[in-house]
Amino acid sequence: MPWYQPDHVEIFFWEALALLVVSCVLVPLFRRLGLGTVLGYLTAGVCVGSGLSLNFDVPAEELLHFAEFGVVLFLFVIGLELKPSQLWTMRRKIFGLGLAQVVLCGAVMTLPPYLYGLGWSASIVIGAGLALSSTALVMQMLDEHGDRAEPYGRVAFYILLFQDLAIVPLLLLVRMLSPHGEEPSLTDALTNGAIAACAIALLVIVGRYMLEPIFRLLSRTRLPEIMTASALAVVIAAALVMDMAGMSYAMGAFIAGVLLSESPFRHEVEANIEPFRGLFLGLFFIAVGISLDLRVVAANWLLIALAVPLFMTLKGLATHLVLRAGGLPPHCSRLAALSLCQHGEFGFVLFSTAAGAGVLPHDIASILVAVISFSMAAAPFADRLRPLIDGRAVPETIDEDFSDAGGNVLVIGFGRIGQVVTQSLLAAGASVTLLDNDPDRIREARRFGTRVHFGDGTRRDVLRVAGAEDADLIAICSDRPEQTVGMIEMIRREFPKPKLIARTYDRIHSIQVANLGLDAEVRETFESAVRLGGHALEALGLTEARIEELIADVRHRDLERLREQIRAASGASGRKEAIRKVRPEPLARLRRKAAEIRDGKKMPSA
Numbered sequence: 036m037p038w039y040q041p042d043h044v045e046i047f048f049w050e051a052l053a054l055l056v057v058s059c060v061l062v063p064l065f066r067r068l069g070l071g072t073v074l075g076y077l078t079a080g081v082c083v084g085s086g087l088s089l090n091f092d093v094p095a096e097e098l099l100h101f102a103e104f105g106v107v108l109f110l111f112v113i114g115l116e117l118k119p120s121q122l123w124t125m126r127r128k129i130f131g132l133g134l135a136q137v138v139l140c141g142a143v144m145t146l147p148p149y150l151y152g153l154g155w156s157a158s159i160v161i162g163a164g165l166a167l168s169s170t171a172l173v174m175q176m177l178d179e180h181g182d183r184a185e186p187y188g189r190v191a192f193y194i195l196l197f198q199d200l201a202i203v204p205l206l207l208l209v210r211m212l213s214p215h216g217e218e219p220s221l222t223d224a225l226t227n228g229a230i231a232a233c234a235i236a237l238l239v240i241v242g243r244y245m246l247e248p249i250f251r252l253l254s255r256t257r258l259p260e261i262m263t264a265s266a267l268a269v270v271i272a273a274a275l276v277m278d279m280a281g282m283s284y285a286m287g288a289f290i291a292g293v294l295l296s297e298s299p300f301r302h303e304v305e306a307n308i309e310p311f312r313g314l315f316l317g318l319f320f321i322a323v324g325i326s327l328d329l330r331v332v333a334a335n336w337l338l339i340a341l342a343v344p345l346f347m348t349l350k351g352l353a354t355h356l357v358l359r360a361g362g363l364p365p366h367c368s369r370l371a372a373l374s375l376c377q378h379g380e381f382g383f384v385l386f387s388t389a390a391g392a393g394v395l396p397h398d399i400a401s402i403l404v405a406v407i408s409f410s411m412a413a414a415p416f417a418d419r420l421r422p423l424i425d426g427r428a429v430p431e432t433i434d435e436d437f438s439d440a441g442g443n444v445l446v447i448g449f450g451r452i453g454q455v456v457t458q459s460l461l462a463a464g465a466s467v468t469l470l471d472n473d474p475d476r477i478r479e480a481r482r483f484g485t486r487v488h489f490g491d492g493t494r495r496d497v498l499r500v501a502g503a504e505d506a507d508l509i510a511i512c513s514d515r516p517e518q519t520v521g522m523i524e525m526i527r528r529e530f531p532k533p534k535l536i537a538r539t540y541d542r543i544h545s546i547q548v549a550n551l552g553l554d555a556e557v558r559e560t561f562e563s564a565v566r567l568g569g570h571a572l573e574a575l576g577l578t579e580a581r582i583e584e585l586i587a588d589v590r591h592r593d594l595e596r597l598r599e600q601i602r603a604a605s606g607a608s609g610r611k612e613a614i615r616k617v618r619p620e621p622l623a624r625l626r627r628k629a630a631e632i633r634d635g636k637k638m639p640s641a
Contacts (some may be wrong), residue, residue, distance in 0.1 A: 039220050047344060053083050054079070054083055054318075054321060057079045057082050057083050058075070058079045058321065059319065060079075061075045061076075061078050061079045061082070062075035062076060062079065062317070063075075064086050065078065072175070072179070072317075073172055073175055073176065073320055073414065073415055074412055074416075075322055076317050076320030076321050076324070076519075077320050077321075077324040077408075077411065077412050078324060078412075079240075079321055079324060079329070080320065080321035080322060080323060080324020080325040081324040081325070081327055081329075081536070082324075083321070083324075084324060084325035084326075084327070085324060088273050088567040097199075102443075104284075104315045104319075106170055106171040106284075106285050106309055106316065106380070107270060107274050107284045107285050107287075107288040107315075108270060108288065108311055108312035108315055108316070109171060109174060109285075109312055109316055110199075110285040110286070110288045110292065111168065111270050111288035111289065111291040111292040111308060111312075112292065112305060112308060112309070112312055113174065113192070113275075113289065113292065114288065114289040114290065114292020114294075114295075114296065115292040115293075115295055115296050115518070116291040118293070119293055119294070119295075119296070122293055125193060126629045128190070128193045129193045129196050129197050130195055130197060131196075132190065132194055132280065132357065132358065132361050132550060133193060133194045133196065133197020133200075133201075133359065134167070134197060135357045135360070135361065136157060136194050136197075136353075136354055136357045136358075136375075136381045137166050137167070137198060137201055137313050138196065139353045139354075139356065139357050140162075140165075140166035140349075140350050140353045140354060140357075140414065141159075141162040141165075141166040141351075143349050143352075143353045144161065144162040144166060144346055144349055144350065145158045145159050145161065145162030145355075146158075146162075147342075147345060147346070148161045148162070149351075149529075153399070156212040156214075156394055157186070157389075157396075157399070159208070159212065160189075160208070160209060160212060160385065160389045160395060160602070161209060161385075161386075161395070161399075161403065163385070163409075164199075164205070164378075164381070164382040164385040164386055164389075165204050165346050165350065165378050165382060165403075165406075166350065166575055167198045167201070167378065167379040167381050167382060167385075168194070168195060168198060168374075168375040168376075168377060168378065168379045169377055169378070169379040169380055169414075170195045170198070170199065170379065170380075170381075171316060171319055172320075172377060172411055172414055173191055173195060173374050173375060173377075174192070174195070175316065176374065176414070176415070176418060177191065177192075177374065186364075186367045187367040187368075187370035187371040187373075187374070188361075188374075190363060190367060190371045191371045191374045191375055194354075194371075195375075195376060195578070196289070196628065197344065197379070198288045199285055199289070199573060200286065200293075200380070200492065202286075202381060203387060205381075206385070206388060207390050209385065209389050209392055209394055210392065212392075212394050213392035213393055213394055213395050214390075214394070223538070224626075225547065227256065230280045231280045232525065233280070233614055234276050234277055234279070234280035234287075235277075235290065237276060237278075238273055238277075238287065238290050238291060238294070239294065242290070242291060242294025243294060245297060246269065246298065246299070247298050247299075248295065249265070250262075250265065250300040250304075251300075252609075253265050254300065254492070256343040259307075262304075262307055263307040264294070264334045266304045266307045266308050267307075267308070267311065269304075270308070272291075272292060273285070273287035273288050273290060273291035274287040274288050277290075282640075283468065288420065291322075301458070315387060319380075320411075321374065323380070323408055323411060324408070326383070326404070326408070327405060327408045328401060328404070328405065329399075329406075330551040331401045331402060331404075331405050332405050332467050334401050338402065339402060339405050339406055339409060342402075343406055343408050343409045343410050343432075344413075346378070346406065346410070347376045347377060347378075347410055347417065348376075348411065348454070349549050350375070350376050351372045351373060351375075351376035351379075352372070354368075354372040354375050354376070355368050355369060355372035358371055358372065370421070372457050373405065373417060373418065373420065373421065376414070376417060377410040377411050377413065377414040377417070378406065378410045378411070379407070380407075382403065382404075382406065382407045383404055386400045386403045386404060387400060389405075391592075403608075407630075409484065426577045441466045442465070442466035442468035442502065442506070443465060443466050443505075443506055443507045443508070444460055444465045444466065444467045444506060444507065444508045444510065445467075445468045445498070445501055445502060445503055445508070445509045445510070445522065445533070446460070446468070446469050446470065446509075446510045446512060447470045447471075447492035447498075447509065447510065447511050447512060447513060447522065448470070448471060448475055448478075448492065448512035448513040448514070448538075449469050449471040449473075449480060449487050449512070450471075450473075450476070450512065450514055452512040452514075452538045452559065453471070453510075453512035456510055456512060457469065468488065468501055468502055469486065469488060470487070470490050470497075470498075470501055471487050471488075471489065471490075471494055472490060472491050472492070474489065474491065477489055488546075490500060492511070492513065492518075492522055493518060493521055493522055493525070495525055495529050498525075498526065498529070498530065498596060499529075499530075501527065501531045503529075503533065504530055504532070505532075506530075506533040507533055507534065508533055508534045508535075508536070509526060509530070509534070510536050510537070510538075511523065511526075511535070511536070511537040511538065512537075512538045513538070514540065515540075516539070516540045516541075516543075516544040516547070517536070518541070519537055519539070519548070520548060520551070521546055523537060523548055523551045523552070523553060524551060527552045528553060531609075534552055534554045535552070535553055535554055535558065536553065536555040536557075536560055536620065537553055537556045538553075538556070538592055539557065539558050539559065540559055541558060541560065542558065542561075542600075544558075544598070545597065546597070546600055546601050547557055547603045549597075550601070551631055555610075561593070565586060565590065566587065568589070569575045569582050569586055572585060572586075
């Protein structure tokens with residue numbers, strides 16, 4: 036159109052519009068087809084960068100570097116969910132499993148390029164770069180499956196965290212192998228290590244002693260946009276500090292998140308960051324697609340087609356061996372290895388640095404970038420092997436439909452407990468909205484004329500459309516303790532109006548939720564055990580009055596002991612730590628009463 040000559044800013048908006056339109060079409064389509072959102076974003080990037088032949092002013096490498104901010108925000112949010120004490124307990128798994136995985140995978144993947152005809156220096160760098168996985172892709176897929184808290188998800192996270200720490204020594208390795216540069220001395224290595232340690236110490240000091248007063252001061256302004264700006268400023272500052280120390284942006288953001296995890300402003304910071312995290316993470320995957328050079332792919336398609344499955348298979352097998360040697364069960368090792376078998380975004384940086392240092396030929400570096408990109412694109416397809424590797428059926432999903440939701444009571448979980456609770460509510464004439472994420476249970480309920488909505492009760496958007504904001508009561512009847520804790524925290528934060536009651540799994544679970552603001556909680560087995568104990572006393576011939584007296588005494592003692600254990604477990608970061616802090620106390624007095632009953636000293640008349 037000769038009459039329309041867009042300037043620099045208008046071209047930028049046209050490019051942004053192209054990215055948004057193609058993403059809005061492809062990402063939902065790929066998710067609908069069961070291929071995942073990541074592959075949708077990657078394909079959108081390829082279409083925008085090549086198919087539409089747009090002349091981007093910003094080179095793809097620079098766009099990829101900018102879009103890495105999505106990974107930075109992702110690691111920051113993950114850090115917010117980990118307390119420093121939890122991270123300290125993970126140290127052996129992070130450094131033990133992480134180091135073993137990087138070393139073994141790097142050694143195994145050094146052999147194919149050497150056999151291909153490359154020298155040892157180039158082969159070692161290739162093996163080291165391909166040993167790393169994509170933090171953004173792995174964590175995104177774990178979130179889509181809801182498996183971040185599963186054992187294999189935690190193991191994958193430990194290894195990814197170590198891989199982020201391995202960036203500095205790997206860049207140092209490139210310098211050592213470079214034929215043009217000077218070999219770094221021991222002094223240089225120690226200096227770099229000291230700088231990194233000082234940067235981490237600086238973040239710890241600022242995070243521990245300065246961030247909370249700053250957020251407290253800014254919160255008095257009551258301006259949400261200022262709190263959002265301050266949260267972004269914290270992430271950017273932490274990322275830049277670590278970058279100046281030669282480490283990754285993501286590691287700085289992760290440390291900042293961990294330091295804020297115990298702050299009273301943690302939830303507000305997370306809510307402010309969340310929209311930016313999703314947007315930039317999608318942009319990162321789009322940038323990976325844009326950076327793919329289709330001319331290199333066309334010229335070396337056979338080599339790339341052979342290299343991608345070969346390296347992914349070798350990496351998966353090596354990771355599985357490491358995890359099995361580390362004592363993990365076969366099921367967990369297989370799933371973690373499958374999650375980590377693709378190659379990571381840091382390979383782009385490492386291979387371009389190696390090419391500039393003369394360690395890798397430039398054409399080989401371009402092929403390796405394509406191998407990384409295609410491995411990331413192949414990861415969703417590899418993930419479809421989960422049923423074969425897992426040995427269990429993949430959970431089925433059905434469409435979420437809340438068009439008829441709107442009861443004044445929301446029940447989350449329609450299992451054994453939820454069904455009985457619902458009967459009482461319906462008998463009292465309450466308008467109940469039922470929520471569950473088990474398709475089989477929903478279909479079974481439908482056979483008996485009960486409408487149960489499909490949805491994940493841990494997601495605030497699902498609860499909002501299910502009517503949580505306007506409900507009078509929310510009843511959590513989930514059978515997963517950690518999931519229940521997360522739901523209670525999120526509901527109390529996002530939906531303060533309704534009363535909140537919950538089913539707790541056992542005594543430790545009751546201790547965990549004691550100070551979360553529940554209006555009532557009932558242990559799953561306690562009430563039934565007390566009732567059964569009453570029937571046992573009745574069978575022994577005790578009078579009803581005596582039974583009531585003994586049961587009341589049991590309840591009183593249990594409540595007193597529970598309060599003491601809640602105080603003892605204060606500050607526990609998880610279920611295992613709470614168990615360590617709580618010491619069971621025998622009911623000696625009740626034993627004496629039982630002995631008296633057996634001896635007939637206090638056996639009441641029937």
